[in-house]
Structure formats: C-alpha cells, structure tokens
Amino acid sequence: GAVVSQHPSRVICKSGTSVKIECRSLDFQATTMFWYRQFPKQSLMLMATSNEGSKATYEQGVEKDKFLINHASLTLSTLTVTSAHPEDSSFYICSARGAGTLQETQYFGPGTRLLVL
C-alpha cells in the first residue's frame, strides 16, 4: 500500500517551453500532496503544499506563477513549470499524505528529472 507514481520520469525541453509533471497516489486518497526540488547532492527543498480543492501554499522564494500546482482530486496533483529555463533543471519529487494510518508520514513518488536546454 501507499504507492505514489510520477509521470514523466524524465523530460528534456527547450528553454521557454512549459512542462507538466503528474503525481498520483495509486492505492490511497492523498489529502495533502507536497512538491520538492532536489539539486545534486543536496537535500529535499519543499516548494509547495497542496490540499485537494484548494490553492497551494508556496514556500518563500518559490514563484507561484512559474510553478503552477493543481490538486484536482484526492489522487492527482500536477506541477507545471512555465517558461522553463536552464536553472530550473532539477529533480522534482512529489509526496503524498493520506488519512488514518497513512497520515503518519509522507510517501514519495519516483521523481522526475527535468533538463532544460
């Protein structure tokens, strides 16, 4: 139980284009989903927290107009990197938290490696 998937696993795009990343909880309902960014050999930096049906809460320094988050259902959240630039290249990981015993911790998706040329 508590499986989270992400799609795509890897994406290469040209500078200026937008990229959408999907995060799905496969066998539980995720009341809260989190989006992280991780640069090589660094820790996980929280970008935003989203609850189903409401606006995402962004961490300080994260541009909400650049990183659009939609948590449309209890099993799906999407992160859209708009007008991507090379400095946006990173490993993006989502995690999900459920209800009941699944609320105890966060379960991570496999991550999406973004390379902006």
Add this chain to the structure above:
Amino acid sequence: QQPVQSPQAVILREGEDAVINCSSSKALYSVHWYRQKHGEAPVFLMILLKGGEQKGHEKISASFNEKKQQSSLYLTASQLSYSGTYFCGTENNAGNMLTFGGGTRLMVKP
C-alpha cells in the same frame, strides 16, 4: 528551520555499525527517516513519535529523545544494500509538513 544531521558522510566495511544523528532547534512532534539511492526517490524507513520510543526493523533501528530534540538512526551489521543517503524529516505538529535535514551519505564497501 532545517534539522542538522551528522555525520555528513560515512564509509563502512560490510558488517560494521553506524549511527546517524538528527538534531533540531525546535520542539518536535515526530521524526521520519528515509533512505535515498542515487537517482531515486526517498524510501520511508520509520517514524518516531514523541514519547521517546525506539523503533526498528531488521538491523535498522532508531531512537527519539524528545527532551534533547534529537533522533538517532542505528545501522548494525551493515550490508551493501544500506548504501545511500539518509535523511531525517522533522515535524513540529501532527499532520504538518516535514522539514528535511541535509542528509548523511553512507557507503558500505565489501
């Protein structure tokens, strides 16, 4: 504020033991431990809730000292598969977001 992990890196021979520490400057509700292999997402190991309990499975266990606001992860008789980066994530209140430490890179050699 980000919890502090120590050591930053450790190299072991197979069968040796290791301890990874995680300290916070704030009162903690819980500590979560994850292991991340290169290029993969973090995998949940265990959670410790306030109350000072010690948890474990197989040869990996952890303790949580609420008063000292710190947790330790114990790896005994390490195996090659234990290699990876270990992160602690701390939570100040129930159901809150996790704040992750800087990570401890563990390498187990044959």
